[in-house]
Amino acid sequence: MIEKICIMNTATYSCETFEPSKINYIYGSNGTGKTTISKIISNPELYSECENTWVNEPLERCVYNRDFVKRQFSQSNSIKGIFTLGEDTKTAKESIEAKKEEIDLLKQNISGNNNKLQQLKKQNENDINDFSEKFWSFKEKI
Numbered sequence: 001m002i003e004k005i006c007i008m009n010t011a012t013y014s015c016e017t018f019e020p021s022k023i024n025y026i027y028g029s030n031g032t033g034k035t036t037i038s039k040i041i042s043n044p045e046l047y048s049e050c051e052n053t054w055v056n057e058p059l060e061r062c063v064y065n066r067d068f069v070k071r072q073f074s075q076s077n078s079i080k081g082i083f084t085l086g087e088d089t090k091t092a093k094e095s096i097e098a099k100k101e102e103i104d105l106l107k108q109n110i111s112g113n114n115n116k117l118q119q120l121k122k123q124n125e126n127d128i129n130d131f132s133e134k135f136w137s138f139k140e141k142i
Contacts, residue, residue: 001055002041008049011036038065 002020007013012033026034042063044052052058072090 001059002052003055004051004053005037005040006051006053007036007040007047008051010040010047010050035065038063039067042067 001022005018005020007016007018009015012031013036018037026037028034040047040050041052042061042065044050
């Protein structure tokens with residue numbers, strides 16, 4: 001359980017100390033610092049001037065704020081109303097999309113290389129025909 005939260009020089013707070021109880025509900029108007037407090041609780045390592053003091057050892061923190069929603073929910077671009085749930089699922093979906101784009105680029109490269117190969121084969125065939133004609137022409141003269 002958190003014993004004390006000290007917030008220094010962060011967002012709208014210059015120097016504030018809170019001593020929360022076992023269960024807390026933070027509410028207030030927009031811009032009053034609710035999200036700031038939740039961010040300090042969920043990621044204290046990002047706020048070096050702030051301090052979370054625990055009664056014993058730090059527990060797992062689960063903070064439901066807009067950062068949580070961004071990490072956990074992903075709206076489908078292709079089908080409206082379909083979303084994925086969970087950070088792992090969102091990461092997997094993003095990875096699949098990136099791999100699909102990579103596959104498309106590789107397919108384009110393969111197509112371009114196949115076209116170039118066909119051109120080179122045709123050029124090689126023309127060169128062989130030209131050489132054969134010159135060779136037989138030279139042989140007929142001899």
